[in-house]
Structure formats: structure tokens, C-alpha cells
Amino acid sequence: DFLHALHEVPPAFGASTDDLARCRLNGMADCGDRNKHIYQRAMLLVEQVKVSKGSPLVTCLLEGSSGSGKSALAATVGIDSDFPYVKIVSAETMIGLHESTKCAQIVKVFEDAYKSPLSIVILDDIERLLEYVAIGPRFSNIISQTLLVLLKRLPPKGKKLLVIGTTSEVGFLDSIGFCDTFSVTYRVPTLKTEDAKKVLQQLNVFAEEDVDAAAEALNDMPIKKLYMLIEMAAQGEQGGASDAIYSGKQKINIAHFYDCLQDVVRY
Amino acid sequence: DFLHALHEVPPAFGASTDDLARCRLNGMADCGDRNKHIYQRAMLLVEQVKVSKGSPLVTCLLEGSSGSGKSALAATVGIDSDFPYVKIVSAETMIGLHESTKCAQIVKVFEDAYKSPLSIVILDDIERLLEYVAIGPRFSNIISQTLLVLLKRLPPKGKKLLVIGTTSEVGFLDSIGFCDTFSVTYRVPTLKTEDAKKVLQQLNVFAEEDVDAAAEALNDMPIKKLYMLIEMAAQGEQGGASDAIYSGKQKINIAHFYDCLQDVVRY
Amino acid sequence: DFLHALHEVPPAFGASTDDLARCRLNGMADCGDRNKHIYQRAMLLVEQVKVSKGSPLVTCLLEGSSGSGKSALAATVGIDSDFPYVKIVSAETMIGLHESTKCAQIVKVFEDAYKSPLSIVILDDIERLLEYVAIGPRFSNIISQTLLVLLKRLPPKGKKLLVIGTTSEVGFLDSIGFCDTFSVTYRVPTLKTEDAKKVLQQLNVFAEEDVDAAAEALNDMPIKKLYMLIEMAAQGEQGGASDAIYSGKQKINIAHFYDCLQDVVRY
Amino acid sequence: DFLHALHEVPPAFGASTDDLARCRLNGMADCGDRNKHIYQRAMLLVEQVKVSKGSPLVTCLLEGSSGSGKSALAATVGIDSDFPYVKIVSAETMIGLHESTKCAQIVKVFEDAYKSPLSIVILDDIERLLEYVAIGPRFSNIISQTLLVLLKRLPPKGKKLLVIGTTSEVGFLDSIGFCDTFSVTYRVPTLKTEDAKKVLQQLNVFAEEDVDAAAEALNDMPIKKLYMLIEMAAQGEQGGASDAIYSGKQKINIAHFYDCLQDVVRY
Amino acid sequence: DFLHALHEVPPAFGASTDDLARCRLNGMADCGDRNKHIYQRAMLLVEQVKVSKGSPLVTCLLEGSSGSGKSALAATVGIDSDFPYVKIVSAETMIGLHESTKCAQIVKVFEDAYKSPLSIVILDDIERLLEYVAIGPRFSNIISQTLLVLLKRLPPKGKKLLVIGTTSEVGFLDSIGFCDTFSVTYRVPTLKTEDAKKVLQQLNVFAEEDVDAAAEALNDMPIKKLYMLIEMAAQGEQGGASDAIYSGKQKINIAHFYDCLQDVVRY
Amino acid sequence: DFLHALHEVPPAFGASTDDLARCRLNGMADCGDRNKHIYQRAMLLVEQVKVSKGSPLVTCLLEGSSGSGKSALAATVGIDSDFPYVKIVSAETMIGLHESTKCAQIVKVFEDAYKSPLSIVILDDIERLLEYVAIGPRFSNIISQTLLVLLKRLPPKGKKLLVIGTTSEVGFLDSIGFCDTFSVTYRVPTLKTEDAKKVLQQLNVFAEEDVDAAAEALNDMPIKKLYMLIEMAAQGEQGGASDAIYSGKQKINIAHFYDCLQDVVRY
């Protein structure tokens, strides 16, 4: 029923640039040096694929805590590559589908990529593509076998392909042999105090004297949690404060900010 | 057969306000400060979703012992939000359905929510939606993958969504990675002695001199068990006493009350 | 195929009073104080359901060793309640049926109960309904999820329901979260020496001087085993003695009685 | 597909007396006192079922090592009972059938038994009926649930049923709760030295001076192994000796007998 | 679908003598005394089946390391028996078939055997018939139940059957209760130094002064490995030497022989 | 549905020489003595198969770390053999197929090989053919049983077959009994410092004074990683340097090379 599944696959996938843009809803802020370094290295891989004769297939894994900005980074590389074919494979467009239909869709993306001289395929949230759950653990072996083969299969003569994977379960992926199949792996970090400070300064929602304390409290936080926390704090204790704060008329109360931090952080 | 399952889904779901009201059959009594605090925080999230531009999706988990009032609280927030779309997803309306049909119904609720500018989806008793049972443990991975993706997927541009989950198996949910996907988590407490006293005073079924002793005995009890216990005790040892007690003509015999407590509490 | 299964369900279930009567083939003997106490408490729950406004659903579990008289007790409560709808759900009428057909039949009983103002549903031998077996352990999660939801779902406005469950595997039921869903749980005891003596005196098959020794030997025995043992002993060592014994012309030889006890008791 | 399975069941089962006779191909030799005792007790149960009013259903388990003569004993009781309906349920007539078809056949035997005033059903080699294998362990839960219910279900009013089960895996049956469902359990023993001697004397294949030594060597052997061993030894070391030995012209060489014993016994 | 499977079975199985011959491609060399002893005992069983009245079914298991010559031995017994029906059941003719089809084919062989007065059925490589793999472990319970029953089922009156099984996984077979069902079990040994020497002398490929050293090195080797090793060594270090060696013009270089031994033996 | 699967198999498999060539995209460099030794031994097996009368089936396993050059080596042997039938069985051409379809394709390759007087079948990446994943572990038992039988089944009279397997999971293969079925096993090594130096000298991308340091750093690296690393380093820190380096105008900066080594090596 795999062949059957292949026929269920719609002929075209929709505008992929839209999909890439959705990963960066709030644009990209400067998140510190380590983040920038990873971006640069990934762009070198883009170039390597383009010019190299010996590596028609390069694979790169971005791993890191949940919400640390992996998908946004992968999407940025995809956009900045200017490759004619850039596609993101995500569980969001395959909700509730049967394993073999998911396989067929994934294979289809690679087959399409093989037709373009230069391609990038982003395997976003690989653990979700694999239907991974820690208890058991359980995951789809059909999909994992498919990916293991696709990550090693060379594109046809003259075609070049960069595969970027993202995951927040690198330990699991390693245990099923995925890490070995990626040429390189980068760990996308959470924000350090100085990185958090940079982001807070761009947002400009704290009084000057509070920024350092706030940044200190945000040490080791993923960027996604930081944004959620700022939004919560910006409502104020009684609600209704966010307009004043975002327009700069008011600053976030640092005590209330600490309060919200309690709700968001899990011990 | 997922697509097939989707077609089985009835076009409309019935009056959702009815469903919300059923969660609060006895109205809402004052259950103490911690309870009130959680209600207020949840209402701040409602406002955040309404006014924010950066958080089109906020997710909040209410966890706590069985019968502690989580569903009633979630329903209250839903009712008080005045959002145009408030829907409760409950295992009660999906008894005996196949996993993929349940998935389809859940997806349908989210798809409907995406059409409304402001929505609340209540995932009531998530462990039951997942068909969880502690031995094994067993649960539906299809449904859990579906929820994991839905809890991260952003609504379409311009739409906003608050998801409230309830569970009495937070340890299980944590172990399969659900807790990480919720923006915030609140623990709905059992009644402390002083909270129980407040509730007993509203009910007015004990002699004044017995209220403190009764409240003491009820320390750490979920609100649901408290109501059941009072009803049992109100029958009297020989039965037939409840009319007299509820009409205030008679009080509950404290010795008989202790007796009933034995039957209800498990050691 | 659940819907399909629902259609397989025969429209009417046969005379339920017959089913109740079959649980008490030998009538009900006086089995001691603890037994009587449980009966009285259960009858109080019957009254609570009838008069209460706040507890439209009350659930009660009878647990105890195999053969201790749980089903007979539940049936007696059902008969004595005089409720218009009393139905027993038993694995005996569902031999060999598929899990989902069993679910459908169980759901059907509850749906029927919801139509009557006052109902009792007896879930007899819950471990057997769940197809439980200790090795693994294995059981039907579909049926257990169905029961977990049914045991919490409120009947429609104005309808009242008492659910009585019986089990000899309370440890298992507890481990899958069933015990928490029952409002109260009572342990139906085996016979103590003095209870056994009462039963023996009613049967009048021992010589007066043997009754105490016999009752002593029967300490901690379930009522079912006691009846089987008496019947075996009544045949006599060579067979053919039972008529003389039941007509009172002869008494059971106490030595032969001890002999039979060896065969029946497992160490 | 259980219903479907029921239709596959052939209307009549063939002559059951043939089936019983096949269990006793070599007739019945005197195997010692313990064996005789079990036979007598089982015949008392036959009488109990016949005359009793209170025990319409009696169940008896014969357990013991492989080859100890359980099936032969059960068949003998069946034949000697003179009950109008005696049927043996054996895996031999259900090779390769699907679990639910086997269930249907088993249920059919009980339904047929319910139509006769007095019946015996022999469940031969219960572990084989359950498709048991020690690794895992694995077994058919559908069949085991069916048997668990059938072993407790009372026949219709006025009908009486004795169920005799045999097994060489009593530990397994106990662990899945089968032993509790049988009214009585008897362990069919292997041959002790004196029992073996009796059998050897009946066979008359050893020189008088060798019988004691041979019987000693056969201590603790199941009757089946004894017969196989004698046949092997009777061929003689070079073959061709069996005619002389069975006709009494020659005796088994005791040294060769010891030799064969090595091949048959596993350490 | 077992019945369906039975129909898939081709009416005739091809010439079985061919199958037997294929197990002895290189003829039978003298492999030492233990080997001969087992052959003789197996031939005694053949005679026992032929002349005996009390053992219409005899079962014999040949177990031993992989490549020790079990299949060749079983085939030899089959050929030398001169029984009208000798059939080998092997996984080689059932590659890729579904479990129940394999069952049907196996049952068919036994049913055919039951039609012949004297039959031998060889169950070759039982672990492979059972689809055994050590991890898990996994195996087909359907096939193993089928074999367990067939190994105990008596042929119809007047028919006689010898079943010979072979296996190199006797530990596994024991753990699933197979060993108990065989009347006798023989361990087919690997070659001892003196056995290996005999074989080498027949092959005549070593210089006289090297034979002892070579045989010493071959101690505890299965016959299959010995043949493979000799063939490898016979090519010579540069290849091309085998003609000279087999025609006797040249001898195997003992140093090169040791070299090849390294490749073949696993530590 | 195995038969059905057989019909899905396309009649011809495409030009196999193409498949072999693809395994050696960059040609074959001299990788040191151990590598050469394995090649020579494998070619001796080719000759053995060709000339031998006693070994119509020889099986050889090449195992070693991921990327160590096993597939390239097997393909080279296949090409250099000049056998009329050389086919590579790879998971790449069976992505997403059902287990039984994969079986059918594998069987087809062997059946085709049996028609040619001299054949080589390469089972590339056996763990991938078996859909192996370390967690569980999981793998297809249907495929593994098929291979276990095919690896022992002799080709028809007059036909000869060499099977070469490759794997980087030799521990797993051993644990499921595969290693025992191969006549010989060779471990394909990673590069030692001196081997790496040879390869680097052929590539000529380092300054003479850096070659030793670079080779030292590359000790124990698989050839695949070495090539990937050189390509990365050749881009230069800012990109754009590769043309200059491959044309010999520039050399790889050794510091940058060390940097890239960090990205590629996992600790």
C-alpha cells in the first residue's frame, strides 16, 4: 500500500517559501556569537555543495533544546542559499496520516529535489517525523528506515543536495544511528546572560536599571520561552498594560516579571 | 483510513456552552486563594491572546489530583473569556471510537478554531483522550503525536488560540514530552483545612461546634470527594435524614460523618 | 467497526430479573455481621441516589476473594432496590465476542439506563469483562477506557444511576486507576469460624459434637468453597450417602470431611 | 468473525467414544495405589454431579508430568461414567485453526453438553488448547478468557456438567488463574519403584533376577517413557530380538536396557 | 485462512529422493565412532517402528553444532530405511511463505505419511522452520504449536511413523518444550583430532608429515567447515593450485593452511 | 501476499554494472596493506568458486565501521570477477516497500543468479536490508529468515555462487546468527596514520610540512569522513578557496583544517 500511498500525494506542495517564512514569524534577532557561528558554517556547507565535485550530498544536523531556534535557523539558511529547490518536511502538514503515506510524501520531496541541480531539504523536528515518544520508546521504524536510506543515497549524476535536520531529541536520534549518518552536527545553544541582554535591549521593555537583572534571570533560556515570558509580563499584574509597554510609555515591573518567570520555568 | 475517519465526523458538534455548563453542575463555590489565583492567571492568558501580536498560540495545562476541580475551572475560564469559539474536547463524546476517528475529531475542533479570530480549545482529561493506562504503560501514540503537533502549530495569520489542557496524570504527560509543549502549567490544589471550612460554611450542614473538626478531617481532600461524602453523611445512619438536613432542620451527626469518611478514603 | 458492532447488539437483553436470580441459586444464608453491614451500606447508597439532587451518579465496588459472595450480594441489592432498571453486565453473555462488540454491549446497557429515572448497572467480575490475565499482564484497553469514561460520565439531567462493580482482582483494578473512579469500595470477607458455624447450623449435616471442629477447619473459606466441600463430603467415602445425609438420617463423617478438605484447599 | 467461525464448525463431531478409546491404546495397567485413589475420587465426583442438587457444575483438574497417564485416566473416567454425553476437547482436532475458530469449537462442545442432562467435557492438554509456549510466555488470551468463563458458567436449570481438565503445565495454569477456577486438583504421579515393578511383572520381559534392578532404574518415570524404553530395549543390540522377547522365548539383556535408558533420560 | 492456505499447497511435492540426495552432495565419509553409533541407533529405531505393535509413533532429535552433519545423517537414515514414504520438510522450499501456509504444508506432509504403512518425516533445521531468531527471541508460535501437536499425535490404526528432527539450537527447542516431546535425542559431534585425521587421509591433500599437525589444528571442527577450509587452502596463496593438489601432484602448504584457518575460525 | 509481491517485481533490474560503478564514484585510491590483503583474499574466493567442484556456494562478509569502504570493495571484487551475473542488493532501490515485497525482490535476485553458471550477489548494508534499528532492537524477521535460508541453500547442480555481504553492525548480525552462516568474515579497517598519509599525498592539498600532522590527526578515520573533511577544509574559512586548492595554487590552512575536524568528529 506504499505505491497506493504515493498516489495519494498531491502533485505540488504549495509555495515552500511561505513555509520557510512561517518559521521566522518574528524575524531574526541577534542571538549571540555561537548562533552566528553556526549560521556561517551552515552557509559554508551551502557553498561546498554548490562548488564541490566530490560531495553531491552533504547532511547537517541542528540539535538543541526545545525552542532554541533550530527551525528558524534552518529556514534562514534555506532562504539565504538562493538554491532553486528548498523544501521543508514537517509533521505539521502530515497530521494523522498513516506511516506509509508519510514515507511516500518524504520520498516525494527527495525525488523532486533530485530533479533540481541544487537543492536543500529541511527535515524539521525529526523526532516528530518519526512519531517518537519517550515511553517505550516508540517510533515509526518504517519512516526511520526511509530516512536512514535517504540520508545516504547519492543524488543522480550532476545533482547536488544539502539536507538539514533539526531535533531536540539528539540522544534518541543517536541511539537509533541517525547521528552517524549526518556529515556534521551543530548544537544550537540556549541564550546566555549576555545573549539575553542583547535581545532585551532590542525589545526595549525594561527600565535601564532592570535590564541586567532581567538578563541574569534569563540565563540558559531558549529564545521561544523568552518571548512568551516577555509577553506575559507585559500584560501587567492586572492586565491591560501591554499597549503602554510596547509603545515605550511604560516599563515592565521587574517584580511581576520574576513572578511570571515562576509560571514559565519548570523545576 | 484517516481521511475516511474525517468523513465520519459530524458537521457540527452541538451547543458547546451546554458542554461547558455540564462541567459546573453545582455552580462554583469559593475554594480558597490558590484556586482564585490560578483563575486570575488563566484570565490574564485570555487577555494576552486577545491583545498580543507575538503570541497567536498560548497553551496552558491545569494539573492536579482527581476531582480537584480542573475541568470546572477550565470551563469557567472558557465561559468568562467571551471568545466566539470555545470548545471542549472530551473522551465522553468519543467512547468506543477508533483511534484515528478520535484524531480526526480532535483535528476538526482545531480546524474550526482556526476559522475564528479568537478561540479556546479545552483538552479535558488528556490522559483519557490518549487512552492512557498505567500498566505497560499503554496509550495511543497516534493521538499523542496529533496533540503534540497541534500544541505547537501556529494558527493561520490573524487568528489567535488559547489551548487549556487538564490532567490528573501529569507525571505521565511529562514523561512523553507533553509538559514541555505547554507554555505554562498550574497545579490545581486539593482543599486545605481552611478551604474546606469555607465550603462547609456555605453548605451549612454541620452544627457550629462540629465545623472545625469536620474541616480538619477534610484536609487535603479534592472538592469532588467532599461533596460525595457530605451527601452520604446527610442520609443519616438509618437513611431518610437528608431532607431534614438540607432544609436546615437537622445537622449531620459528626460520628456518622467520620464513619462515612472511612468508606470514602482509601489507604 | 464500533458502529457496526453497535448494530450487532440485540435490541432487548432478555429478562434481567432472571439474570439476577441466577446469581443466588441457593438463596441467601446469613453469613455474619460484616456481610450484613456491607449490604446495609449499599442499600443506603441506593437511597442516596434516589433522594439526592447532587449525586446523579454513585459508584460502588465490591471486592473480595473468589467465591466470597460478591455477585450474590450485588444481585440482592439490585433486587431489593426496586429500581425500574436493574441490569447485570457479565462476561458470560459475551463469550468469544470481539472487544469492540463487548464495548458496544456495555455502552448499550448504560444508554438504556440513562432512559430510566432510577437505574442500577452491575458490572460483574470486572477483570473478566476486561479480559484480564495476570501474565503480561494482559487486558483489553478498549474496554477499560470505555469503563473508565462510563464510570465518570454523568447521566442526563433528571436521571440517576448507581453502578455496582464486583472483582476478585482489586490489586489489578487499582493499578489501572479503576479504584479511584469508584466513590466507595467494600471488601466482601471470607467466612470466619463463627460465620461458618452459622452456615453449618442452617445446613444441619454434622453431628452436634462435630460442628465446632468443622467450623474451625472452615475458617477463612469463601462461601462457594464451603458449599462444594459439604457436597463432596456428603457423598460419603464409598458414594451413595448423600440422600441419607440431606434427609437428616445420617451425619457427615468428620474424618471423611477432613479428607475432602485436603482435595479442595490448595497450599 | 467469531460468529463466522461458529458456522465453520461442523454440525457433528464424530464418534466420541472412539476419541476416548484412542487415549488408552494399550489398555490400562495397574499403576499403583495413588493412581487408583485418584480414579476413585474422580468417580465420586461423577456421582456427586449425578445426585446433587446444589452442584450442577463440578470441575476437576488432573495435573502431572508429561506422559504420566492423565489423558488415559480422564478418558477412563469418561467411559466408566455412563453419562449420555462425554466429549474430549483436544488440540489434535484443531491443528492450524485460527484462535476464534478454536473458541467456537470449544463453546460448541459446552453448548451441546448443556443439552444433555448429564455430561462430561474433557479439556485435554489445556496448555496446548491455549497455544502456550514457555518463552514470553505466549498463549491465546481469547481462548483462555473463553475457558475461564466456561469453567464458571452454570449449566441451564436441570442440567449437570463435570469438566475434567488435564495439563502438564500446572505452574503456568496457576499463574493465569486457572487453578482457582477448578473445584479440585489431583496430581497424577510418575511411577515409583514398586509401581514400575508391578508394570514390569505384567509385561514379563525381564529375567526374574533382573526385575528389581530394572524397576529401581525406572523410579520416577512416567508410564509413557517406560513403554517406549521397553520397546527400544526389546529390539536387542543388533535388532531383530523383539519377537523372541515378546513371545517370552528370550529376556531383555539388562546391560542393553541400561544403555537404552541413557538415550531416553535427559539430564 | 488456514483452509485457504491448504489449497495453495501443490498436490505433489516432487521427488523426495532427490531432496534426500542433495543433503549428501559429497557422499558420506567415515567421521569416527560416535557418528557411526548414532547412525546405528537411529537404524534400530527404524526397525522398532517397523516391527513394534506398541509404538506406532517414534520421534528422534539430532542436535549439534552448525555444519556437524545432522541433515546428511538424517537423510542417510531415510534412504537406508527403505520405507515407502520418506519426506524431508525444509525451510528451503518454503522461503517467504506466510506462517499459516507453512503450517499447511507441514500438516500435508504428515497427512500423506499417515496414508503409508511405514513413513519417515525429517523436520530439517527445526529452528528455521519455526522462523527462530535469538533476539527477542522471536519465532512462529503457530508453527511451533502445530509441530508440538504433530509430534504427539498417533498415526491412524495400522500406520507407523518415525519423525527425525535436526537442530543446531537445542537450547531454544528445550526452552519451548520441544525436547520433551522427542522420544530420544542424540548429539551429533564435531570432529575430534582422530576423526579429522581419518577424513584428511581419505582426501589425501597433505604431505604425510603434515597430516598430524593439520588434524590437530582441526580438532573440534564441524565437517562442513573442514571441507570449506581444505578448498580454500587448495587454491594456494596465489590461486591456481587446486588442480595440482586434487590430482595429487602437489600438497597443500601447511603454512598457507594455517593462514586460511585464521579466516575461517571466529574467536 | 508473498506470491502477489513476486508479481510486483519488475522483470529486469536495470544495468547492474551501473549500480556497481556508483559505489566507487571517486575511483579507488590505495588505502594501505590491510585493505589490499582483503581484496586479494576475496579474489581468491572468486577463483575458488570458479574452479571448485565441492563448494558451489561460498559466502563472505565484509564488516567494518560506517564509511570504511566496504561497499566500494565489494563492488570492485564484483567488477574484477568477470562473472556473467553480478548483482547488488541494496535498500536504496527498495525504499518504502513492504517487507514481503523486499523478500520477493531478494529471492528474485538469487533465482536469477541460479540461472547463470557463475554469479556474485552483493548484499549491501545487510542491517539496512533487515530494517534494523538498535532500539528494541527491531528488524524484519521475515527478511532475516529469508536471508538465513538463502545463505545456506545450494545453487542447482552445475551453478556456482559467491555471496558478499557488507555491514557496519556486525555485533547485531552475530547476535541473530548471521555470522555463523558466512564461510569467512573480513574486517575492513579504518585508515591508520600511514594509510591516511598515502591518501593525502595522492590528493596533494596540504603543504609538504603539514602532511604528517594532518595524517596524524586523521588516524583511525574512515575513508568517507576523510573525503568529507578535506572538502570542507578546502572551502577555506571564508569560502571560495576550493578552486585554488584543487588546482594546486593554494594549500589547505592547517589551522582551519583542525577546526573542521572538530565539526566532523563526534565525542
Ligand SMILES: Nc1ncnc2c1ncn2[C@@H]1O[C@H](COP(=O)(O)OP(=O)(O)OP(=O)(O)O)[C@@H](O)[C@H]1O
Ligand atoms: N534569532 C531569532 N530572532 C528572533 N526570533 C527567533 C530567533 N530564533 C527563533 N526565533 C523565534 O523563536 C521561536 C522558536 O524558534 P524555533 O521554532 O525556530 O525553535 P526550535 O528550536 O525549532 O523549537 P522546537 O524545538 O520547538 O522545534 C519562534 O517563534 C521563532 O520565530
Ligand SMILES: Nc1ncnc2c1ncn2[C@@H]1O[C@H](COP(=O)(O)OP(=O)(O)OP(=O)(O)O)[C@@H](O)[C@H]1O
Ligand atoms: N469551585 C467549585 N465549586 C463548587 N463545585 C465545584 C468547584 N470546582 C469543582 N466543583 C465540582 O466538583 C466536581 C469535580 O470537579 P471537576 O470535574 O472539575 O474536577 P476534575 O479535577 O476535573 O476531576 P477529574 O480529575 O475527575 O477530571 C464537579 O462536580 C464540579 O462541579
Ligand SMILES: Nc1ncnc2c1ncn2[C@@H]1O[C@H](COP(=O)(O)OP(=O)(O)OP(=O)(O)O)[C@@H](O)[C@H]1O
Ligand atoms: N449469603 C449467601 N447465602 C447462600 N449462598 C450464597 C451466599 N452468598 C453467596 N452464595 C453462593 O455462593 C456461591 C458463590 O457466590 P458468588 O458467585 O456471589 O461469589 P463471588 O464472590 O461473586 O465469586 P466469584 O469471585 O467467583 O465471582 C454462589 O453459588 C452463591 O449462590
Ligand SMILES: Nc1ncnc2c1ncn2[C@@H]1O[C@H](COP(=O)(O)OP(=O)(O)OP(=O)(O)O)[C@@H](O)[C@H]1O
Ligand atoms: N494405567 C495405564 N496402563 C497402561 N497404559 C497406560 C496407562 N496410563 C497411561 N498409559 C499409556 O501411557 C501413554 C501416556 O499416557 P497419557 O497420554 O494418558 O499421558 P498424559 O499424562 O496425558 O501425557 P501428556 O502429558 O503427554 O499429555 C499412553 O500411551 C497411554 O495409553
Ligand SMILES: Nc1ncnc2c1ncn2[C@@H]1O[C@H](COP(=O)(O)OP(=O)(O)OP(=O)(O)O)[C@@H](O)[C@H]1O
Ligand atoms: N559423513 C560425512 N561425509 C562427508 N560429508 C559429510 C558428512 N556429513 C556431512 N557432510 C557434508 O558436510 C556438509 C554439512 O553437513 P550437513 O548439512 O548435514 O550439516 P548440518 O549439521 O545439517 O548443518 P546445519 O547445522 O548447517 O544444518 C554437507 O555438505 C554434507 O554433505
Ligand SMILES: Nc1ncnc2c1ncn2[C@@H]1O[C@H](COP(=O)(O)OP(=O)(O)OP(=O)(O)O)[C@@H](O)[C@H]1O
Ligand atoms: N579505496 C578507496 N579509494 C577511494 N575512495 C574510496 C575507497 N574506498 C571507499 N571510497 C569512497 O569512500 C566512500 C565510502 O565508501 P563506502 O560507501 O564503500 O563505505 P562503506 O563502508 O560501505 O560505508 P557504509 O558503512 O556507510 O555503507 C565512498 O564515497 C567511496 O567511493
Ligand SMILES: [Mg+2]
Ligand atoms: Mg523546530
Ligand SMILES: [Mg+2]
Ligand atoms: Mg476533569
Ligand SMILES: [Mg+2]
Ligand atoms: Mg462473581
Ligand SMILES: [Mg+2]
Ligand atoms: Mg495427555
Ligand SMILES: [Mg+2]
Ligand atoms: Mg542441516
Ligand SMILES: [Mg+2]
Ligand atoms: Mg556501504
